[in-house]
Each structure stands twice: as structure tokens, then as C-alpha cells.
Amino acid sequence: MRTVTVVGASLAGLYAARELRAQGFDGRLVIVGEERHRPYDRPPLSKDFLSGRADEDQLALCDAEEETDLAAQWLLATRAHGFDAGGRTLLLDNGRTLGTDGLVIATGASARRLPGTSGLAGVHTLRTLDDACALRDALSGGARRVVVIGGGFIGAETASSCVSLGHDVTVVEAAPLPLVPQLGPEMAGVCAALHRRGGAELITGTGVSRLLGRGAVTAVELTDGRVLPADLVVVGIGAVPNTGWLAGSALLLGDGVLCDDGCVTALPQVVAVGDVARVGGLRAEHWTSATEQPAVAVRNLLAGRTVDSARPLPYFWSDQYGSRIQFAGQRHEGDTVRVVEGSTDEGSFLCLYEHQGRTTAVLAVDRPKPFLRARRELARPATRPPDLGPGPAPPPPPVTAGH
Template sequence: MRTVTVVGASLAGLYAARTLRAQGFDGRLVIVGDEPHLPYDRPPLSKDFLTGRTGEPQLALTDAEESAEIDAEWLLGVRADGLDTRSRTVVLADGRTVATDGLVIATGAAARRLPGDALRGVHTLRTLEDARALRAELTAGPRRVVVIGGGFIGAETASSCRLLGHDVTVVEAAPLPLVPHLGTNMAAVCAALHRRAGVELVTGAAVAGFRRSGTNPASVAAVELRDGRALPADVVVVGVGAVPNTEWLAGSGLAVRDGVVCDAGCVTALPNVVAVGDVARVDGSRAEHWTSATEQPHAAVANLLAGRTIETAQSLPYFWSDQYGARIQFAGRRQPQDTVRIVEGDLHDGAPADGGFLAVYERDHRATAVLAVDRPRPFTRARRQLALDADRMEPAPR
């Protein structure tokens, strides 16, 4: 390959570029990004950046020295608008085209929107621009904040808003936040973290729309629920998931189904096209986690350069979240039928006791996942053992 193009100046895109050079690719490397920034770290946006403890320089994932080593052409602030697989050309929104022999799709995902959320005071939190706008409102004085969605972004944002001294309400459609990830018992523990911090948690509630301010119709005044309730709000944060950025691939012939469809090695139906990170649907599943974005490029690049799948990217799922001063860590593949038990630490009034706890999910007397709150060392040991056990259970490659 003479030219490889990475579409997406993201964490996954940066790791793909690094890996291309590390695995010996010395040809032309082009990196396309729709934001004007070099790759930056997104997890702090809902935490330390929002509270002002971290500035923009600390978000940078690369510097001038590494950029020189990567030796890439950075095309920033321009969106990829199409892919012609026959001519092997990436079409950019400004009319330019990039001819390429190999392609890494790392376009990530965009925040899911709600109808009518274009009012002033209503925010999503996915990009640096999103975080800048939200932080400006939160530092302008006391606010009534309503967070729609009790997932990781919603919970972390609620935590940051509460730390800044705002009145916070979290609206979650499910009976408990994080039930799909943690199961009912452990989701109840996370719900207790909200309540212990003085955050109102409204569960089993669907959002009907937004009420406009009487004095300023362009601004939000309340979040209306389908049961008729209205939650007064000066600031609303919509955290109801993300949609993979695949619209630019329409007409390309690549299979797209909640992400770019790939095999277990991140390879699409075309061996010269791979996908990594939030946009990649790898062997039937899509993972929006930091570790996936950093681990998948190793296999994807090896397969791209080989022209076929020689390596898989199915590592043990892992994620973490910081909420109300607690570090939550989870690893493994939990199923609804799994049981869970606390093996270290304890709960107090339904919330983690001092020192946190370590819990193990089990199925047929075998550990399937581990969860820890403020127990980083025991969690690391348990996660390592879980990965070893999973490797032993995997069939040998043919």
C-alpha cells in the first residue's frame, strides 16, 4: 500500500495511525477529522474539564514531537462526505478527494438528539465544543439542571454539576440507571450514589418534550414528562446514547447496521477497509469504550496490511466511570441470568460503604464479570484472572 487514509481524528484514529507506523507502514498517511482539533481525550469532558480542574491543553492526546514521528497529512475541520470503493477515493465535504489504497474508518459516534432540543440551554456532551458551551453555562451562577439519561455520560455530568453546587435532577426511562450493564442489584447501588449526593433521581419516566421560557421563547424552562409532570430547568443535558457516524458511507456498498459491519478482526467485506472504535460493529457487537478504541487498532492494522484477517480483536470488555467521588470499574460479559455477590467490602444503606466493594458475577459456578467501586487493586487482579479464564475458554485459532 502506498497510501492509507484514516477517517476520524479520534482516539481510535490516532491509535490506528500510531500502529500503522509501528507495524512498518512507511507510505503516505492521511488523517481526516471533522473537528478542527488534533485528537483529544473525551472522558474528562464530563468530569474534570466540566468542573474546571482540567484545561484544554491537558486533553491533548498527541504533541508536536509525536505528530512529526507519525508523519501524517492532517486534514482537520473537514468532514468526509462519501466513499467511492471502486476508485478507492474518500470524498470530502469541501470538494476535495483523497485517493487511497487502504482505509481505516474511525469516525466514532454522535450524540443522539431529542425532538425540540434546539432550545438555548439544552446541551449534549460529546465534543470539546459541547463541553465548552455547557461549562460556560454552569460557571455563570446557580442553575437548575435536568440530566436526561442515567447512563455513564449522564451520571458523570450530574456528578460534576452537583460538585459545582447546582440543583440536579436525573431522568431515566428505565426503573434504574445502568440496568443493562450491571443488572438490577448493582444498578440499585449506583442509584444510591445519586441520592446520597443529593441528586433527585426520577426513574421509569419518559420525556415528552421541552417547555419554552415565557420571557425568552428561545430558551428552555422545563422538561415535560409523559405523565404530565414538568421539571423546571435552566440547563438541560441530553445523554441518551450515541449514533455511529456512518451516514457518509451511504452508497459505498459497505454493510452498515448500527455501525460499520466487520468480522472479528475489524475487517469489512472489503479487505482494504477496516473500522475501529465507536463506529465499528465487530463480530456482531459495538462497544463505545475507551479500551476498545485503543485495543482494536492493533488487530485492524495488522489485517489491513496483510490484506486478510490474521488477527482478532476480541478482548475482554472493560469500562470505568467516575461518579460522586467514586470510581466504578467493570469488566467481563454479564448476561441477565448471571448472579452477583459481593466478595470484598460491603454496602451501607444500599450504597458502597467506606472503602467500596468488589463484586463477582457468576454463571454455572464460573465468573463472567467483575465490578468494583473504589477497589482498584482487587479489581485489577480479578480482571486479569477473568481475562486468563476467558482465554482458556476461547477455541484455538484455525
């Protein structure tokens, strides 16, 4: 291959570019990124960056020396609009076309928007650096009444940061408990208690009917009729994979770009990695997936066929109200949960999810060393549980903390 193009200049795209050079590709490397920024780390956006403990330069994922070593052509603030598989050509938003022999799709996902909020000031999402800058500025002018819509990891981390800055925070979650698909009802209830312990109000089991205000948001009306005064609203209701630009490309799409176990798509010399990739039936919006998939994807891209598979043990973490939540594995319906260290009452514990005598997942709150040991044990091939999922059916909504 003379030219390989990576579409997406975030974590997965950068790791793919690194792997291309590390695995011996010495041809032309082009990196296309919709954002104007060089690759940056997203997990701190809802935590240290939002709370002011980290600045933009501390988020950078590569420095000038590495950029020189990559010897890549960077096309930033440039959006891909289509891919002509027959002509091996990318269509870009500035009218340019870009020929390529190989393609790595790493376009990630975008924050899901709340309908009817377009043009209403004071309504924020938190997915990109520009999002985080706008929200941080909005939080800097004194105490605000903040309503966070969505109790997932992004919502919980944002709420935690807002509380630490002295704001009055209410989290609204439509489900009976946040994070049930990921943690199950028992442990979801334990983690939900972190909100109240941390100083935020948590309202569950009701959705949002509409946002009130003319020009700027003033309140959130819930489906049960309650009205919550709000100076700022943060919408954290999940993310949508960025696949619209690939419509008509002959790639198989469905909650992401469909790939085999090696990140290889239906088109030759095209692979997908990160939040946009549905690998082996599963799309996982985790930091670890974005960093581990590229090595396998690039190996298969350069080989021209699937010679390796990418099925790492799922892992994510979240920092909320001074506590660190860590989870590895995959919970299934019917798993039993057993606390093996600490206790849920004291707020520091390690628990195992088990199915028919085998451990399927491990969860810890403020138990980093025991968790690391349990995660390593779970990752051992001899002890890895079989995939107990329902096959090719879509999985529960992915974790969107970017971890």
C-alpha cells in the same frame, strides 16, 4: 500500499495512525477529522474538564514531537461524505477527492438528540470538546437548575460534576433503574444510590414528554405529567454511530460498520475501529476498545486479509460523586451476583457475576487494587468464559462513557 487514510481524528484514529507507523508502513498517511481539534481525551470532558479541574491543553493525546514522528497529512475540520470503493476514492465536504489504497474507518459516534429541541437555547449534549466548552460556559454564571435526561454514564458523570459546582441537579431516567443492561438490576440499584448520596435527585420510570420555553428552555415536562423547572438541560440518551457518509459504499452497515473479529469489513483493504465498528457482532463504546482494536486492524489491513482477531475483555470505568465504578467482562441474563469484598451498604465493594460456576464479569466500587487482580484473572485465556450471548443479534445499547 502507497497511501493509507484514517477517517476520524479521535482516540481510535490516532491509535490506528500510531500502529501504521509502528508496524512498518512508510507510505503516505492521511488523517481526516471532522472536528477542528487535534486528537483529545474524551473521558475527562464530563468530569475534570467540566468541573474546571482540567484545561483544554491537558486533554491533548499527542504532542508536537509525536506529530512529527507520524509524518501524517492532517485534514482537520473536514468531513468525509462518501467512499467510492471501485475508485478507492474518498469524497470530502469541501469538494475535494482523496485517492487511497487502504482505509481505516474511525468516525466514532454522535450524541443522540432529543427531538423537537433544535434552536432552543439552554439544551446541551456532551460528546465533543466544543460541547463541553459550551456547557462549562453555561454553568459558570451562578447556581442553575439543571435537568439531566438519561441516567447512563455520561448523564451520571455530568450530574456529578454539576453538583460539585453547586448546581441543583435532577436526573431523569426512563427505565426503572439506570444502567440495567450493563450491570443488571441488583447492582444498578446500588449504583443508582450514588445520585442521592451525592446530592442529585433521581427520577426513574418516566420519560420526557417535551421541553418548555420560548427561545430558551424553562422546564421539562415528563410523561407522567410532572413539570421540572430548568435553566439548563443536558441530554445524555446515548450515541449513534457515524455511518451515514458510507451509505452506498458497499460496506455492510447496521448499528455501525460490520466487521469480522479482526476489524476487517466487507471491502478489501478497509478496516473499522472504535465506536463506529461492530466487531464480531458487538459494538462497544469503550476507551479500551478504541485503544486495543487498532493494533489488530492495522495488522490485518497491511496483510490484506484477517490474520489476527480483536476480542479483548470488555472494560469500562466511571467516576461519579467521588466514587469510581469499574466493570470488566460481559454480564448475561441469568448471571448470579456475589459480593466477595466489602459491602454494598458501605459503598465500597467487589462483586463477581457468575454463570454455571464460571465468572463472566466483575464489578467494583472504590476497590481498584482488588478489581485489577480480578480483571487480570478474568482475562486469562484458560478462565475466559465463552460468549453466552445470542449470536448475531444486536447487543444491548452500548456504554457511552467513552471509557
